[in-house]
Structure formats: structure tokens, C-alpha cells
Amino acid sequence: MNNQELFERAKRRIPGGVNSPVRSFQAVGGTPYFVDRAQGAYVWDVEGTRYIDYVQSYGASILGHAHPKVVSDLKQVVGLGTTFGAPTLREVLLAEEVCGRVEGCDWLRLVSSGTEAAMSAIRLARGATGRARVVKFDGCYHGHADFLLAGAGSAVASLGIATSAGVTPGAVRDTLVVPFNEVPDLDESVACVIVEPIGANYSLRVPRAGFLEGLRAECDRVGAVLIFDEVITGFRFRNGSCSPLVGGVIADLYLFGKIIGGGLAMGAFGGRGDLMDYLAPLGDVYQAGTLSGNPLATQAGLSVLGELSEAVYEEISKKARDLATGLREILGEKAVVNFGTLVGFELANYPEFFHEMLAGGVAFAPGPYEVAFPSLAHSDDDLDATLNVLGAQ
Numbered sequence: 163m164n165n166q167e168l169f170e171r172a173k174r175r176i177p178g179g180v181n182s183p184v185r186s187f188q189a190v191g192g193t194p195y196f197v198d199r200a201q202g203a204y205v206w207d208v209e210g211t212r213y214i215d216y217v218q219s220y221g222a223s224i225l226g227h228a229h230p231k232v233v234s235d236l237k238q239v240v241g242l243g244t245t246f247g248a249p250t251l252r253e254v255l256l257a258e259e260v261c262g263r264v265e266g267c268d269w270l271r272l273v274s275s276g277t278e279a280a281m282s283a284i285r286l287a288r289g290a291t292g293r294a295r296v297v298k299f300d301g302c303y304h305g306h307a308d309f310l311l312a313g314a315g316s317a318v319a320s321l322g323i324a325t326s327a328g329v330t331p332g333a334v335r336d337t338l339v340v341p342f343n344e345v346p347d348l349d350e351s352v353a354c355v356i357v358e359p360i361g362a363n364y365s366l367r368v369p370r371a372g373f374l375e376g377l378r379a380e381c382d383r384v385g386a387v388l389i390f391d392e393v394i395t396g397f398r399f400r401n402g403s404c405s406p407l408v409g410g411v412i413a414d415l416y417l418f419g420k421i422i423g424g425g426l427a428m429g430a431f432g433g434r435g436d437l438m439d440y441l442a443p444l445g446d447v448y449q450a451g452t453l454s455g456n457p458l459a460t461q462a463g464l465s466v467l468g469e470l471s472e473a474v475y476e477e478i479s480k481k482a483r484d485l486a487t488g489l490r491e492i493l494g495e496k497a498v499v500n501f502g503t504l505v506g507f508e509l510a511n512y513p514e515f516f517h518e519m520l521a522g523g524v525a526f527a528p529g530p531y532e533v534a535f536p537s538l539a540h541s542d543d544d545l546d547a548t549l550n551v552l553g554a555q
């Protein structure tokens with residue numbers, strides 16, 4: 163079955179043929195490729211076409227696909243049972259790993275997605291402060307909980323959805339959307355401020371000097387909880403929070419996902435002990451999950467974190483820098499943004515760029531606001547091949 167046939171078949175049972183809207187190609191036009199398998203920097207579609215893959219599951223696969231160590235570790239544990247509904251050693255190990263690498267994150271609760279992490283952390287902030295209001299920033303994406311679907315980035319932005327249908331005015335009544343990189347004046351109705359410390363869902367946005375420090379000071383002034391959503395940025399630029407790279411502000415709560423699940427369903431939120439104490443069973447903020455801390459996901463996360471070192475980040479940063487430099491030479495200085503290991507785009511005609519690359523065997527995300535994720539597996543030859551599609555010499 164080819165991509166087109168499979169897409170037609172998918173559309174008969176799955177709304178829009180996809181299980182997450184950005185995959186539909188609606189923002190760029192055309193038919194999505196259906197992935198058959200992946201290895202390292204590459205994915206192969208069901209027609210046998212190979213793509214150099216910069217999607218990397220939107221950042222979940224920092225080592226590249228099917229990394230041998232992750233695969234062999236997973237093979238060892240899969241036969242031991244895949245979910246128990248009782249605590250396991252690997253949940254403890256993963257919590258220790260994450261907390262040990264993130265300053266200000268002393269306790270951690272594992273969940274199954276970034277959406278769940280954001281939703282739960284905000285419930286916790288509201289429960290702890292007894293306040294309702296949530297301040298978020300335009301273009302930041304924190305998953306698809308109702309009250310966070312206002313002014314969101316990622317696919318919400320590329321599909322032109324300001325606030326999703328089905329989200330009641332009541333659900334977003336307490337959500338205040340303010341411009342990124344501007345410190346808002348808060349008052350004592352604010353439970354929390356949630357921000358991607360480096361914005362990675364509306365192209366790539368580096369905080370201006372003083373922005374995160376200003377948020378910290380405003381939160382402290384009014385007693386609001388500062389939440390860093392590091393679902394993309396956590397363990398992406400360095401071995402822990404990205405905060406030390408952009409001023410070193412310590413948040414009250416952190417959200418993680420993607421990398422810490424090693425490509426399996428995983429999210430986490432954590433932070434200050436006195437806040438996390440409000441969570442059930444210690445406190446009265448309820449939060450739960452059948453698959454939370456899943457044995458396979460925790461193993462995959464541990465296997466990936468075990469491979470990450472300063473040298474790995476240096477290597478991926480160099481690849482991202484080389485990719486950005488090469489792309490800039492062709493597309494123009496302002497069309498490409500690079501910070502550390504990530505590359506973003508500010509192109510007038512992203513769909514044209516996207517399809518030219520795809521036709522040349524290179525997969526970037528099918529949405530103009532998504533960033534590119536070079537992985538450890540991308541070789542210099544892959545980077546050259548990527549640039550050659552655009553006619554680089």
C-alpha cells in the first residue's frame with residue numbers, strides 16, 4: 163500500500179487520517195508519508211523512500227531513532243511485564259536522575275505526556291496558592307488542556323486556531339495570554355506563570371536578557387508559582403534544565419517530557435518540595451495515571467539519559483550550527499534561527515521549502531512554527547545531503 167492509499171484508508175477510520183493534527187500536512191499541503199521504520203537519522207516510508215529526519219518525533223529522539231543501547235535495554239525489560247499498577251525501581255531511578263540534574267527540582271511526579279504534566283502542574287499551583295489565574299505567553303505551547311489552548315504555538319498556530327472550539331469561555335476565563343519577552347505586571351489573583359524558557363513552538367525564541375529574571379521577581383512579589391515548561395528544552399541543550407544557558411533563573415516547578423521518555427509515552431513535573439507536598443497522597447491536589455511511570459518508558463528514559471554527556475551536547479550543537487549556517491547561506495540570514503542544538507525557521511513560504519526538501523529526501527516538520535531537531539545520529543554527510551537539496555555547492 164502506498165502513502166496515498168494508506169492515507170485514504172486512514173481517513174476512513176481516523177479523523178483527518180492522523181492522531182495528531184500537525185501530521186496531516188494541512189499546513190503545507192499534500193499527503194503525509196507513512197513511516198514504516200526508522201534508524202538513526204533516517205525514516206523510511208511505506209514506499210521504501212528514505213528521508214533524513216529532522217522531526218525526530220518532535221524532539222523525543224535526541225540520540226536518533228532506534229538507538230542500539232535503548233533498543234537492547236528495552237528488549238531486556240519488555241518480557242518482564244509492561245505495566246503493573248504498583249511502584250517499580252526504575253521510576254525511582256529516573257526521578258533521581260532528573261532531580262539530580264535540575265537545580266530546584268527536588269521532587270518529581272511521572273505522567274504519560276507533556277500535556278498531562280502541564281495540566282497537573284497548574285492544578286498543583288492553583289491548589290497550593292488557592293488562586294485561579296494562569297499567565298501564559300503568546301506562541302508558547304503547553305499541550306492541549308482546555309485552559310492552555312489560548313494563544314498557543316505549534317500546530318494550533320499553524321492551523322490558525324486562536325482558541326479551540328469545545329473550550330468554553332469559562333475554561334479560559336482565568337487564562338491570561340501576554341506577549342513573550344515582556345514581563346507582565348502581576349497581582350495576587352495569579353496562581354502561576356507558565357513559560358517555555360526558550361520558546362520552541364513558535365519557531366525558536368531566545369528570551370531577551372532580563373525576561374526570565376523579571377518573571378521570577380514578579381512571581382516572588384505576588385506569591386505566584388513560576389513554571390518552566392521544559393518539555394522540549396529539558397535535556398535538549400545540556401544535561402538538565404536549559405535555564406543556566408539563559409540567565410540561570412530557578413523555577414518553582416518544571417515540566418519535562420520527550421527526551422526523558424526516550425521515545426515512549428512519558429511526561430513529568432517536579433520542583434520545590436513544599437509545593438509538591440500538596441500532591442496526593444501527601445496533600446489534597448489529586449493527580450493520577452494508570453500508565454504513569456510505565457516500566458518501558460522509564461527504562462527508555464534511563465537508557466537515553468545514560469548516553470547524554472557534555473560531549474554529546476557539543477556534538478549536536480555543532481551539527482545544528484552547521485545546518486543553520488548552511489541553510490542561511492541559501493535561504494537568507496533572517497530565515498533561520500539557531501540556538502544550541504535547535505534550528506527554527508522564519509520563512510515567507512515554508513510549504514515551498516518543506517516540499518522541496520521532502521522531494522529531495524529530507525523531512526522537516528510539516529508546520530512552519532516547528533523547530534528542527536538534529537540528533538546525535540545525523541552525520542556530516544547527512545548535513546551536506548540536506549544542503550545539497552537546496553543546491554548548495
Ligand SMILES: Cc1ncc(COP(=O)(O)O)c(C=O)c1O
Pocket residue numbers: 220274275276277278280303304305306316358363391392393394419420429
Ligand atoms: C513545550 C511543550 N509543552 C507541552 C507539550 C505537550 O506535550 P505532549 O505532546 O507530550 O502532550 C509540548 C509538545 O510538543 C511542548 O512542546
